[in-house]
Amino acid sequence: MTIQNVLSTSSITKKYGSFTAVDGMSIDVPAGSVFGVLGPNGSGKTTFLGMILGIIKPTTGSFSWFSGSNTYPKGSVGGILEEPNLMPQMNALNHLKMTAHIKGSDENACMDILKRVGLDHVAKKKAGAFSLGMRQRLAIASALIGNPKVLVLDEPLNGLDPNGIREVRDLIKQLASDGVTVIISSHILDEIEKVCTHLAIFKEGHLVDTQTLNDSDSGDTTRLQIQSEDDNLLGTIRNWPFTNSAEQVEAFLHVEIQSPASASTLNNYLHQQGITLSHLVPLRDGVERIFLEKTK
Numbered sequence: 358m359t360i361q362n363v364l365s366t367s368s369i370t371k372k373y374g375s376f377t378a379v380d381g382m383s384i385d386v387p388a389g390s391v392f393g394v395l396g397p398n399g400s401g402k403t404t405f406l407g408m409i410l411g412i413i414k415p416t417t418g419s420f421s422w423f424s425g426s427n428t429y430p431k432g433s434v435g436g437i438l439e440e441p442n443l444m445p446q447m448n449a450l451n452h453l454k455m456t457a458h459i460k461g462s463d464e465n466a467c468m469d470i471l472k473r474v475g476l477d478h479v480a481k482k483k484a485g486a487f488s489l490g491m492r493q494r495l496a497i498a499s500a501l502i503g504n505p506k507v508l509v510l511d512e513p514l515n516g517l518d519p520n521g522i523r524e525v526r527d528l529i530k531q532l533a534s535d536g537v538t539v540i541i542s543s544h545i546l547d548e549i550e551k552v553c554t555h556l557a558i559f560k561e562g563h564l565v566d567t568q569t570l571n572d573s574d575s576g577d578t579t580r581l582q583i584q585s586e587d588d589n590l591l592g593t594i595r596n597w598p599f600t601n602s603a604e605q606v607e608a609f610l611h612v613e614i615q616s617p618a619s620a621s622t623l624n625n626y627l628h629q630q631g632i633t634l635s636h637l638v639p640l641r642d643g644v645e646r647i648f649l650e651k652t653k
Contacts, residue, residue: 361387363538369418378404380562391533393549394542396559402542410436432503438511445485458498466653474498490521510541550644558651566651576618582609584636
């Protein structure tokens with residue numbers, strides 16, 4: 358039987374005295390998703406992840422992994438909570454071997470895992486000489502020991518430069534394509550939008566919204582960002598019977614079209630009208646707009 362959700366929480370709550378860090382959150386994480394936990398600092402993201410990883414005990418409520426209990430089969434869930442703990446004088450391969458030994462996993466798989474995260478060429482290099490992006494990938498490699506089905510990452514992009522962000526983002530996408538469900542917390546809106554398929558928004562310990570982030574299709578409509586040097590683009594688009602809306606946004610035109618029309622049929626229609634597009638990409642329902650609406 359296929360498991361629809363890898364994780365379900367039911368009114369999970371954590372209190373520290375009179376302070377409620379997480380208040381009654383009920384969340385389902387679909388198998389195969391990249392599930393973003395988004396919120397400002399202090400919104401309860403790390404506490405929530407700590408509870409589902411079994412590091413922090415909930416005050417009330419419950420959660421279950423793989424439609425079972427709040428414990429999970431050995432090696433099925435890997436996680437990094439807050440700062441990765443690396444020893445600067447130890448090389449990358451030995452870091453993984455030590456982690457494998459602690460977990461009781463096969464140390465012979467460590468080089469393959471380093472290759473998986475793109476660090477096999479620096480296997481003998483000391484962690485202290487790594488860039489922040491490389492250190493984060495090494496920490497993710499440690500979490501991948503045992504070949505888990507789910508990876509939980511707490512703010513993996515925090516403090517990284519643009520290169521490091523791209524490295525970790527690309528790795529997360531690759532892991533997802535390999536079938537790993539990724540639960541990732543962040544306050545970097547743009548990066549969440551680039552990698553996540555699902556989203557939960559936290560504010561002051563409360564779950565204020567959940568969203569499914571579709572690449573291009575929203576029910577019977579498709580949203581596209583297009584551009585052309587032809588001055589007739591806007592008028593031509595608005596005259597097309599499948600166009601629901603078209604508005605100028607800076608240098609681009611944002612268009613919503615109705616099924617059965619698609620990006621391809623729109624492009625063909627414009628070509629027939631003598632208009633060539635220089636830019637055509639699907640639009641998501643902007644995470645920034647959703648976030649600002651829900652946390653204001």
